[in-house]
Amino acid sequence: METHSDTKGARLGMWLFLYTEIMLFSGMFILYAAYLHKFPTDFIEGGKELSLVFGSVNTIILLISSFSVAASITALRKNSRGLAAGLLAAAVAIGGIFLINKYFEWGQKIHHGIYPNAPALVNGPTGENMFFGLYYVITGLHGIHIIIGMVLLSVCLVMILKNRIHSGNDGILENCGLYWHLVDIIWIFIFPLFYLII
Amino acid sequence: MTESDSFFETPSPTKYKGIWSWLITMDHKRIALMYLFVILFWFFGALILGLLIRTELMSVGRTIMGAQTYNALFTLHGVIMIFLFIIPAIPAIFGNFLLPIQIGADDVFFPKLNLLSWYLYILGSLFAVSSLFFGGPPDTGWTFYVPFSVSTKTNVSATLTAAFILGMSSMLTGLNFITTIHRMRAKGMRWLQIPLFTWSLYATAWVQLLATPILSITLLLVLFERIFAIGLFDASKGGDPILYQHLFWMYSHPAVYIMILPGMGVISEIIPVFSRKSIFGYKAIVASSMAIAIAGSLVWAHHMFTSGMSDVAVFVFSLLTFIVAIPSAVKVFSWISTMYKGSILMTPPLLFSLGFIYLFSVGGLTGLVLGSAGTDIHVHDTHFVVAHFHFVMFGGTGFAFFAALHFWWPKIFGRMYDFKKAYVAATMIIVGFIFHYLPMFILGIMGLPRRYYDYMPKFETGNMLAGIGGYILIAGIALMFFNLFASFKNKRDAEADPWGGTTLEWTVPSPPPLHNFIAPPEIKDYPYDFSDVIKKFKAESTG
DSSP, rough: OOOOOOOHHHHHHHHHHHHHHHHHHHHHHHHHHHHHHHHHHHHHHHHHHHHHHHHHHHHHHHHHHHHHHHHHHHHHTTTTTHHHHHHHHHHHHHHHHHHHHHHHHHHHHHHHHHSSHHHHHHHHHHHHHHHHHHHHHHHHHHHHHHHHHHHHHHHHHHHHHTTTTTTOOOOHEEEHHHEEEHHHHHHHHHHHHHHSSS | OOOOGGGGTSSSSTTTOOHHHHHHHOOHHHHHHHHHHHHHHHHHHHHHHHHHHHHHHHHHSSSSSSSHHHHHHHHHOOOOHIIIIIIHHHEEEIIHHHHHHHTSSSOOSHHHEEEEEHHHHHHHHHHHHHHSSSSOOOOOOTTTTTTHHHHHHOOOOHHHHHHHHHHHHHHHHHHHHHHHHHHHHOOTOGGGGGGGHHHHHHHHHHHHHHHHHHHHHHHHHHHHHHOOOOOOGGGGGGGOHHHHHHHHHHHHHHHHHHHHHHHHHHHHHHHHHHHHHHTTTHHHHHHHHHHHHHHHHOOOOOOOTTTOOOOOHHHHHHHHOOOOOOHHHHHHHHHHHHHHTTTOOOHHHHHHHHHHHHHHHHHHHHHOOOOOOOOHHHHHTTHHHHHOOOOOOIIOOOOHHHHHHHHHHHHHOOOOOOOHHHHHHHHHHHHHEEEEEEEEHHOOOOBTTOOOOOOGGGHHHHHHHHHHHHHHHHHHHHHHHHHHHHHSSSSSSOOOOOOOOOOOGGGGSSSOOSSSSSSSSOOSSTTOOOOHHHHHHHHHOOO
16 A cells, blocks of 8 residues: 555544543543542542642643653754754653652552552541542553653654654654643643642 | 456555465455454354353243353353444444545555554454453343442453453544545545445444543443452442443443444445435435434433433433434435335345334334333333344344445455345345344333343243244344355456446446556546436346
C-alpha cells in the first residue's frame, strides 16, 4: 500500500483516540461524583489526609513538562534539533520525577495502613474507604498513562536523534505530544478532586 | 483484467509469501477474510453451545448436563456471541472489505492499526478460551453483575480481560473507519454521496468510540475488585452495586446499536438493488442512523427498571426508549417504500433481507413492551427478554450477516453459489427461527425466568417446541454454509456486477485487485441511480 503523508488525518485519528481516553477516565469520575454525593464529609476528611505539597509539586512539574513538549515541537520546526531533543528529554525526566513523588506518596500512605482492603479502611468510615479506593485506582491508572507517555516521548526522542523526525515530518512528535498533554490535563482534574477538596 | 491480478494473488507487502502474506498483510481485504474465518469459527462454536443449552431445557430435570455446566455454557454462549461474533461480524468483515471500496479508496487510513485490531481480536479470543480450561469456566452471564462476579470462584478474570481486549480491538476499528471516511473519500464524493452501508458504519464507529471505553473501565474495576477487594461496588464497604449496572449498561446498551446499525446498512444496500429502484428516503436513513447513535446512548437504564431507581428516572428512561423506536421505524418504512412499485428480483440475499425486516420488526415492537416500565416489571428477566433480544440480534443482525454473505460472496471470492440450496436453507432458517423463539415469548409471559437450569412441568411443552425449532434452525444454517463453501469448487467466474448494483464495489472486478481500482473511480451524483442498470437489463432482454 502506498504510504499516506496526511498529517491532518493522522491527527484526527489521534484526537479520536484521546477522546476514548477521556471517556475511560470519565467512567471513574462518574464513580467519584456518585460517592462524593453519598459521603461528602468522609471525602473532605480523606482529602485532609493527602499531602498538598506532594500534589502541588506534581501538578507544577507536570505543567512544566507539558510546556517543554510543546516547546520541543516549536524548536524542531525552527530546525534546532539539539534543543528539541533536550526539551523532550527534560519532559521524560520530569515524568520520572512525577512517578518517584507518587511512589513516596503511596509508600507513606501504605505505611500508615491506608491501602485497598486495609483493616483501617474497611473498619473505618465507609466513605473514606471509597475515597482512598478511588484515589488508588484513579492515580494508579493515571500513573500507567504517565509511563505510556514517557515511552512514547522516548521513542520520539530516539527518532529525532536518528533524524527520522525532522522539521518536515513532525506528525509523530505532535501526536505523542498531544497524548502527553492529555495525561497532563487529566491530572489537572484529579488534583483538585483529591487534594483540594477540604 | 486477468485472474492473477486479484488480491488473492498479489500479497501486500509483496515480499511475503504463503501464510505470512496473510498474517502480516496490510491489505484491508485480506484482513477482512482473516476476520471472516476466525469469526465464523466462534460463531459455530457458540451456536453449538446454544443448541446444548436448549437441548438441556427440552425436558424437566437433568437432560444432558449439570447445573454448573449449564451456567458456564450460557455465559460462554453470551460472551462469544456478543463480543466475538455480533459486534465484530459485519464491521470487521464486510466493513473492512467494502468500506474503502465504497468510498473509492485503496485501503483504510491506518492499515497497520487495522492489522493490530485483528491481533487484539485473536488475543482477546484466546483469553476467552483460556477461561474454559483454567480455573473453571465463568458462570456469571455475559453481564458480569456484581457482587456475584466479584465473589464467584470461577475464572471470571480471564473473561473480563478478554472482553477488555476485544473492546480495544473494536474501538481501534471504529477509529480507523471514522478517519478513513473523513480523509480518504474519492475526489468528488461529498457526504451525501456516500453509500448507506458506509454511513451506517460511520454511525457505528462513533458509538464504538463513545461507549466502549466505559465498558473497558467498568470491567477493569471489576478486575481490580477481584484482585484488591477495594469495595467500590461492595455495599458492605460503602460501594454501590447499582452503580456497576449503570456503568455496564452505559456501554452495553449503545453496544446493541453497534450490533444492529451495520446490519441496517446491509439491508439498505440490498433492498434497492433487487427492487431496481432508488432507495426511498436516502437522507432520512442517514439521519436516522445518526439519530439512533445519539438517542441510543441515552437509554441504558431501561435494563434496570427493577434494580431500584427513582420514579422520575424510570419515566425519563422509558420515554427515551420509545424515542429510539422512531428512527428504527423510519428505516423499516424506507425499505418497504423502496420495494413499493419496484421491479422485484428474488435472490437469496433479498430473501434473507425480507426475513430481517419481518423478524427485526417483531423484535423491535416487543422491545417497546420491555421499554415501558409497567409491562417490564412483569416480564423482566423472563424468557420474554431472551426472545426479544434474539429477534433483534439474531433475526436482525444475524440475518443481515447472512444476507451480506450471500450478497457480497461473489464479490469477495469471485464465485457464485447454488441458489436453490440457498433458498431452502433460508426458508429452514426462518421457519426454525420462528419455531425456536416464538414459544419463548409465551413462556416469558407465563413467568419462566431466564438463565434457570430447571423449571416447572407446565413450561415443558414450550421448551420442547423451542428445542425442535432450534434443531431446524441449526440444520438450515449448516446447509447454508455447506452451500456457500461448496461454491469454492466452482470456477472463479463471477461477473464484476452479478446483481445490478450501483455502488462502487460493483464497478471493480470480482475479486477486486490489490489496489481496488484499476482506473480512478467515477463518482456518481447519487449512489442509488438505477437508470443505467435498468437500461442494461432492458437491452439484454430485447437483444
